Structure formats: C-alpha cells, structure tokens
Amino acid sequence: xxxxxxxxxxxxxxxxxxxxxxxxxxxxxxxxxxxxxxxxxxxxxxxxxxxxxxxxxxxxxxxxxxxxxxxxxxxxxxxxxxxxxxxxxxxxxxxxxxxxxxxxxxxxxxxxxxxxxxxxxxxxxxxxxxxxxxxxxxxxxxxxxxxxxxxxxxxxxxxxxxxxxxxxxxxxxxxxxxxxxxxxxxxxxxxxxxxxxxxxxxxxxxxxxxxxxxxxxxxxxxxxxxxxxxxxxxxxxxxxxxxxxxxxxxxxxxxxxxxxxxxxxxxxxxxxxxxxxxxxxxxxxxxxxxxxxxxxxxxxxxxxxxxxxxxxxxxxxxxxxxxxxxxxxxxxxxxxxxxxxxx
Numbered sequence: 128x129x130x131x132x133x134x135x136x137x138x139x140x141x142x143x144x145x146x147x148x149x150x151x152x153x154x155x156x157x158x159x160x161x162x163x164x165x166x167x168x169x170x171x172x173x174x175x176x177x178x179x180x181x182x183x184x185x186x187x188x189x190x191x192x193x194x195x196x197x198x199x200x201x202x203x204x205x206x207x208x209x210x211x212x213x214x215x216x217x218x219x220x221x222x223x224x225x226x227x228x229x230x231x232x233x234x235x236x237x238x239x240x241x242x243x244x245x246x247x248x249x250x251x252x253x254x255x256x257x258x259x260x261x262x263x264x265x266x267x268x269x270x271x272x273x274x275x276x277x278x279x280x281x282x283x284x285x286x287x288x289x290x291x292x293x294x295x296x297x298x299x300x301x302x303x304x305x306x307x308x309x310x311x312x313x314x315x316x317x318x319x320x321x322x323x324x325x326x327x328x329x330x331x332x333x334x335x336x337x338x339x340x341x342x343x344x345x346x347x348x349x350x351x352x353x354x355x356x357x358x359x360x361x362x363x364x365x366x367x368x369x370x371x372x373x374x375x376x377x378x379x380x381x382x383x384x385x386x387x388x389x390x391x392x393x394x395x396x397x398x399x400x401x402x403x404x405x406x407x408x409x410x411x412x413x414x415x416x417x418x419x420x421x422x423x424x425x426x427x428x429x430x431x432x433x434x435x436x437x438x439x440x441x442x443x444x445x446x447x448x449x450x451x452x453x454x455x456x457x458x459x460x461x462x463x464x465x466x467x468x469x470x
Contacts, residue, residue, distance in 0.1 A: 128166065128193055130229060134222035137198075141215035150211075151177050169193050182206055197221075197342055200359045204349040214349045221345050228334075228428070235436045239443055246447040253454050258283040261458055272461050279457040315367040322366075330431045335366050336400060337424035344417035354381060369395050399423075 128136065136157065143153035154174040161167040169190050176186035184203030187194040198218060205214030262280045272280070286293055307313040322328045342363055346356035357377035361370045372393035379389050387404040390396045403420050407413030 130222045130226040132162070132166075133195075133198065134219045134226055137215045137219035137222060141212050141219060144215065145212040150183055166193070183211070196359050196362050197346070200346060200351050200355060201349045204346075204351040208350045210349070217345055217349060221341065224341065224425075225338075228425070231429070231432060235432050238436070239439050242443045242447060246450065249447075249451055250454065253451070254283040254286055257458065258454070259287065261461075273457075275453075276457040276461050279454060311367075318367045326431070326435060330428065330435065333424045333428045333431065335364060335369060336397065337421050337428060339364050339369070339396075340400065340417045340421035340424065344414045344421060347417070348414040353386070372396075 139157060139160070140153060143156060144150065148156070151174060154170055154177065158167055158170040158174060161170055173183075173186040173190070176189065177183060182203070184199050184206055187202055188199045191199075201214050201218055202211070205211035208214075258280055262284070308317045321331050324331075339360060343356060343360055346359060347353075351359070354377055357373055357380065361373040361377065364370050364373060372390075372395050376386065376389040376393070380386055385405075385408060387401045387408060390404060391398070391401040400420055403416045404413065407416040410416075
C-alpha cells in the first residue's frame with residue numbers, strides 16, 4: 128500500500144479498536160471497505176489467519192509486499208503491550224507525514240518535468256521538420272552557411288538518420304539504469320554518489336536522517352526492543368551505506384555498547400543526531416529527542432525544497448530558452464546573409 132493508504136488503514140483500524148470492536152470483526156469491516164480487490168484479498172487472508180489463532184502482527188507479516196516491516200513491528204509491540212489502538216494511531220500519524228512529504232516533493236518536481244518535456248518536444252519538432260527543410264532550401268540557393276548553422280544541421284541530420292538510437296537511448300537506458308540500481312553493487316554506488324551531489328546530496332541526507340529519527344522514535348515509543356528496532360531501521364532507512372552501519376550497530380549494541388557512540392563511529396550521522404541520542408540515553412527520553420531531531424530535519428527538507436524549487440524555475444527557463452534560441456539563431460543567420468546578398 129502507499130503511505131496514504133497505510134495512514135487511512137491505520138486510522139480506521141485504531142478507531143474501530145478504540146471503540147471496542149474485536150480485532151477479527153474490525154478486519155471484516157475494513158475488508159468490506161477496501162478500495163481495491165488486491166487489498167480485499169490480502170485482508171481476507173489476514174482475517175483467516177487471525178481466526179486460526181495467529182497474532183495480528185504475524186498475519187500482517189505474511190504479506191510483506193503490502194504491509195512494511197515498520198508497520199508489522201509496531202503492531203506486534205502494540206499487541207504485546209495491550210496498546211494496539213494507540214500504536215495504530217501513531218502509525219497513522221507516521222504515514223500521514225510520509226504521504227505529505229512525498230506529495231510536496233512530487234509537486235515541486237512537476238513543473239521542471241513539464242518544462243523539460245516541452246523543451247524536448249520543441250527541439251524534436253525543430254530538428255525533425257524545420258531544419259531539414261531549411262537545409263534543402265539553402266543547399267539549392269548556394270548560400271554559404273555559418274559554422275553554427277552547419278553544426279546544428281549536421282546534428283539534426285544525424286538525429287533523423289539514426290532516430291532509432293535516439294529512441295533507444297531515451298527508453299532503454301533508463302530501464303537499464305533502474306535495473307543496475309536494483310543490484311546490491313549498483314544500489315550501494317548510487318546511494319554513495321547521491322549523497323555527494325551538491326544541494327541534492329544535502330537534501331537526500333536530510334530526508335534519510337529525518338526518516339531514521341521519525342521511525343526510530345515511533346518504534347521506541349511503541350515499546351519495540353532496541354535490537355528489533357535497529358533491524359527494522361536497517362530495512363527502511365533507504366540508503367545502503369547507512370543500512371550496513373545500522374546492522375553493525377545492532378550487532379555491537381547486543382554486546383553492551385552505546386548507540387550514540389556507535390553512530391558517531393560510523394561517521395554517517397551528523398553530530399547533532401549523535402549528541403541528542405547521548406542525552407536521550409542518559410535521560411531516558413530517547414523517543415522525545417528523536418522526534419525533535421526528526422522535526423528539525425523535516426523543516427530543513429522543507430526549506431531546501433522551497434529554495435530548490437525557486438532556483439530551478441529560472442535555471443530551466445534559461446536552459447530551454449538557450450537551446451531553442453540557439454536553433455532559431457542558426458536558422459536566421461543564413462537567411463539574413465541571403466537577404467543581405469540580395470540587397
């Protein structure tokens with residue numbers, strides 16, 4: 128399920144259980160209200176497993192493609208602690224924040240993508256229809272072509288002649304890149320390279336830290352044991368390098384070492400995060416301090432996204448205008464030369 132669907136499902140489940148509806152009955156009600164057949168079938172199987180004596184978390188865990196590990200771990204903690212309704216309420220808040228953040232990122236990226244699509248379409252029309260016609264007319268008239276016009280016409284002719292290579296590069300390469308990133312080696316390289324990109328690397332790092340702190344706080348507040356929480360974080364942090372660091376931390380925490388010391392030793396987490404965790408471990412308020420850090424980095428992400436959106440618009444307009452203007456100038460130069468020769 129998407130973050131929005133998980134938030135809605137968690138809130139509805141919390142409301143039913145808080146009203147005293149038994150878990151099995153609540154599952155049947157939610158199954159009837161499910162927005163799609165796949166979710167209805169999944170909830171049917173979950174209800175059947177609960178009816179056979181399985182725990183709710185155990186039934187959810189049999190469908191990892193629908194219910195993520197954070198969800199099942201928190202539900203398990205809620206069942207063990209007798210606070211299932213409170214845990215589901217926390218899950219709804221957690222996934223609502225995740226959904227709002229994704230929507231904000233999607234809205235920021237919509238405008239640049241539309242501009243790029245229009246730019247590609249304009250260049251395709253110019254190079255496919257306008258420039259070949261112009262090249263034929265100028266060749267017949269014998270007008271000497273400026274260097275810029277020669278270059279643009281040669282590029283246009285090559286693109287029209289080898290159109291299948293251009294098409295393949297626009298379709299096959301993205302698929303191949305996605306497949307490569309799906310491999311362990313490719314994912315590790317991509318995650319490390321992404322964090323080194325100016326501006327975007329800072330944004331990606333803030334997103335990862337915010338997700339780490341928010342999820343860690345939710346797990347601890349719901350009573351999930353530290354080792355289990357670290358295992359869940361390693362699967363959900365969204366960065367291969369940090370996932371490996373968290374797995375190593377989990378192994379060493381089991382031997383009695385401090386989480387903050389291990390995080391600082393990994394050199395992947397900002398000093399502010401490790402210092403707040405030190406204070407949280409000493410005061411017993413780790414979940415509250417993690418939430419404060421998550422809020423700080425979420426605000427940092429919002430500010431970075433706003434600045435990035437403001438900067439992208441003029442940059443894209445200048446880039447698109449420059450490319451289209453270059454093509455138009457290459458068209459006008461020989462025409463102006465021909466008019467001057469006639470005069």
